[in-house]
Amino acid sequence: MTDAAERLARLVRTPLGGSLPLRIRAWDGSEAGPPGGPVLVVRNRRALRRLLWKPGELGLGRAWVAGDLDIDGDLYEALSRFFGAAPNLTTTRRDTLRALAALRDTGNLRLAVEALRLAGSPVPPAPPREEARRRRGRLHSLRRDREAITHHYDVGNDFYSLILGPSMVYSCAYWESPHATLEEAQTAKLDLICRKLGLRPGQRLLDVGCGWGAMVTHAAERYGVTAVGITISEEQAAFARKRLAAAGCSDRAEIRVQDYREIEDGPYDAISSIGMAEHVGSVQFRAYADTMHKLLKPGGRFLNHQISCRPHVDGTPYRIGEFMDRYVFPDGELAPVGTTASVLEEAGFEVRDVEALREHYARTLRAWVANLERGQAEAARLTTPGRARVWRLYMAASALAFEQNRIGVNQILAVRTTPAGNAKMPPTRQQLLTAGAMA
Incomplete structure (x- = not known):
């Protein structure tokens, strides 16, 4: 046989x-x-x-x-x-x-x-328990989005610390030097965003989807702003509050468990959204852009850091694969960078700068995979062996997708101009990237 x-x-x-x-x-x-x-x-x-x-x-x-x-x-x-x-x-x-x-x-x-x-028995095996449960309600409703975020982010801060390292930043790093460490590259990314936003002491910053509080802490500690970070992950919020306290920034920064659709205390001088818009969805993206525009002061800047997909030739919308939808990012969606920029403009923003960081994300993901592989047994202990396998597969596959130009990541800097059309921007890109007063 x-x-x-x-x-x-x-x-x-x-x-x-x-x-x-x-x-x-x-x-x-x-x-x-x-x-x-x-x-x-x-x-x-x-x-x-x-x-x-x-x-x-x-x-x-x-x-x-x-x-x-x-x-x-x-x-x-x-x-x-x-x-x-x-x-x-x-x-x-x-x-x-x-x-x-x-x-x-x-x-x-x-x-x-x-x-x-x-195949042996004709009976289909039950899906692994790490698969997201069946989602209820309207796509990208407040309740459904909270369920999706809980599936991905509320799996243990220690698990994420093992993968992400001390920075606890879960978005593309910025590798200014080939010899930089992951920590240095993440700090460089946060600083790049602060400079693009032109942050100065006394300004008010909103960080939408603040994660474990890295951007809020960095901006408050190094740029002297008053910052608000929002997340709909309870575990992220608890970690971020401790982080602010440890940095001595609790008096000028706060973390809220709040959806972006629930913010009512604008206007802000600047808004950052780093790796959050992928969860918004095409059916809500215009409302998201309208909300960001409404929350900004005239002359304020909005930095949207978001993964993008390449547009389909036939114009059909991009859908993430079934594995990613069931095990990684339930209801997550990607859009071409041109589509994102267009919607921001439709909401009233003026797009002033777009920077592609595709290769930077590939290197970031490989660093995360290396961290996970070194601590595979501990990752399995902190969550489950199946979840550790999910993260290893999805991050390795994503690194290849960035390297092969199947997906990208971009920082779009947009401005809410004054009624007279003034964007209050430096005259050159070089001056934009060197602006920003350190506290």
Whole structure:
């Protein structure tokens, strides 16, 4: 009887056009496929059942999270090979039936039957417990957004500290030097934003989606502003308040558990939104832009730091994949940078500066993955082994997506001009980036 690895290889070759991107090692210890490089380890038949019941990205993701699939070797190389061979993964059970029908039509009915036989039990496995529960209510309503944020961010501050390092900044760093540490690069990013906003002592800053309080603390401590940070994560807020207290900034900065739609104490001199707008969604983005515009004083600046996608040729909106939606960022959405800039202008902003930081995010993600891999056992202890596997896969895959220009990240600096049209901006970009008084 043919060993399991060769049987799996024969099943995979047809949808991939006859070649295997990775060597396969099956649950019986057998191997098949090209020698050298990383190996896809199929630990049990349950992995195949997951793919038959939920083909494509979600089935693969569930098998990975559950530990049914693993990679022996370099994860980045394995992902590059796999997505190069299968850029368009099937996503429905109907697609699986079509694939089986294709096997039948090419005279390979035996392979179609073998796929079902090799999977063992026909009963579909339950999804791993790390999968987001079924969401209720209108997309991007206050309640639904809180549920989505809780799934991603309220998994333990110690877990995030292990991945992000002492800065506790969960957004793209700014690598001014190839020799900079992650901590230095994150500090440089915060300082870049403060300079673009032109922060000065006595000004009032709002940080929307403040995370663990790094921007609020940096701006209050180094630029002398009075700052308000908002988040809808209880765990983030608790950490950020302690951070402010430790820095001696509690008298001029505060953290609120509050949605951006609930802010009523404007106007502010400046607003930062760093890695938050991806959670807003296209159905709410104009309302978000209108709210930011309303909360600013005339002449005030708004810095929107946001991941972007490349526009589809046919104009269809971008949707994050099923794995990301179920395990990482429920209801998260990306938009092309041009779309974001256009909506900001429709809301009344004048866009003054756009800076692409795509390569910076790839390096940031690789640093986070390295932190997680060094502390994999501790990460599993702090959360669950499955969640540690989710974060490793999604961050490694995201690093490759930035490196391969499939997604980007941009800082858009926009201004609410005065009634006379004055933007109160320095005359040159060089002066913009050197402005800002240190407290």
